[in-house]
Amino acid sequence: MLNPLAWRIGWRFFRARQQNRFIGFISMSSTVGIALGCLVLLVLLSAMNGFEKELKQRYLGVVSHAELRGADAPISGWRDIIETAESMSGVVAAAPVIHLQGLTQRPDGFVGVQIQGISPTFERRASNIANYMDADAWQSLSKRDDSIVLGAGLAEQLGVNLGQQLVVYLPNPGGSQSGPLSARFTVAGVYQVGGEMDYHGAYINRLHAAELLGLGNETTSIKLRVENLFDAHGLIRDLGYSLDQYLYMSDWTRTQGHLYGDIQLVRLIMYIALFLVIAVACFNIVSTLVMAVRDKQAEIAILATMGLRRRAVLQIFMVQGLTNGLVGTVFGVGAGAYLAWNLPNIGRWLDTTFGINVFSGSVYFIDFLPSQLQLSDVLLVSVLSLLLSFVATLYPAWQATKVQPAQALSNAA
Incomplete structure (x- = not known):
């Protein structure tokens, strides 16, 4: 002492x-x-x-924690897969997403746009993107029309305002010999998360995206939101291996882990x-x-x-x-x-x-x-x-x- x-x-x-x-x-x-x-x-x-x-x-509240993507064909029976995923311990929610890669023109050339076709009912539980746009913009994504919500940085680069028309060139589902597909959208709002997403990302209604690609009731991917981020790797593999479709599996550690x-x-x-x-x-x-x-x-x-x-x-x-x-x-x-x-x-x-x-x-x-x-x-x-x-x-x-x-x-x- x-x-x-x-x-x-x-x-x-x-x-x-x-x-x-x-x-x-x-x-x-x-x-x-x-x-x-x-x-x-x-x-x-x-x-x-x-x-x-x-x-x-x-950032990880907006991007998918884990994701299944169709390999040779779109994902069919996605509602059953979502039910299976949400029944798994550790999975908070799952949502269907249709991904589109396109080009749109700005005064000095073209810029790439990564468009996600979402269903607001599913998306609200699977991500926080609704928190980064106003209520009108979010409501517009519930309509099966040509509304598009752009990232704030992308809207600034393109010099577009609410209500203006925006033409996006998309790959034609019929193949490269058919030429690109021209789609016209109406800017319904902007979102601002921060970083690169604001300069390349956009959201549209999932059913409208399915019409553009001729997918019917199918989707190109299913995103998962999990309770523990570090469980995402194991959960997406457990889900993927339980299905009889040929799917690509990825999680946030591969896309944002760096x-x-x-x-x-x-x-x-x-x-x-x-x-x-x-x-x-x-x-x-x-x-x-x-x-x-x-x-x-x-x-x-x-x-x-x-x-x-x-x-x-x-x-x-x-x-x-x-x-x-x-x-x-x-x-x-x-x-x-x-x-x-x-x-x-x-x-x-x-x-x-x-x-x-x-x-x-x-x-x-x-x-x-x-x-x-x-x-x-x-x-x-x-x-x-x-x-x-x-x-x-x-x-x-x-x-x-x-x-x-x-x-x-x-x-x-």
Whole structure:
């Protein structure tokens, strides 16, 4: 247990460190270094948490978690397949989708369009796309007509407004010898998710898409939404192998997994790099205490002759070193938590004040700086910093117990 006298003396040594300016400077450097390391680590971890949250809720909330696609022919009996899928444990919902690849013209040439024919009744349960368009646009997709909802970036590129006509050239179901199919749509609204989807994606009614391709009541794919994203790979294979149709199976780890992998890789690199930053700052505690022990040899000798045990001497310098780490940790974690909490506002301020666009919506799946402060990260950074500070005190404090009172007093004299 900590000796109360050792705590008081260690605290007095910490407060009196300014008597030796060089020791005081090194001590302050270690405190500032620990604080900066904690601050940067907490802010960057919160930013990575924000990216992961937006990826799951925004991007992966719109794209399919898993999907079955017809290989040589469209999928028949899709209603039975959806019932089978939704009866599986871990599957939230399933929805039919008809995919069309087309070209449309803009003033300087052509641009590719990835059109999805959806049924709003099924789609609302299988994705969050309805949250990113207004009610009128979503309602238009329920009508079996030529309404189309474009991504905001695509609508801006094409320079079209609501109610205007848009011609899209689609592959002809009859084959390449028949030439492309020209389809005319009426722009009924726009959606804005963020990233590449806004610049190439569009939605139309599924029955109208089936008419264009001559599919009747068939569909080209079935998308699944699952409870746990990491179960998507196994669930889609269990479903696919249970069917007697020749189908392609894919999941989000094949189409969007690189984004999640990049976030986890950057997070790991930050852990290692900033762990080393805090470790270097804690090594300054070693330097501070080594010099403090040399500077306080006479005081140690006097305390020893008065009956203070070596264990208490050890605790004195451990308290002094840990106080450095504690002060740095408290200030660093406090400032880091404040910055992490306000990181989106800071990003918007940089954008409006200096015109610095931190993230471009045409490149990334978000156009703002996300952040999610988690208690687990605060505890992890705090414990890591204090643990390294504690380890840094062991050797200098142990050396303090080796001071010989007679020799130290003779040298002081």
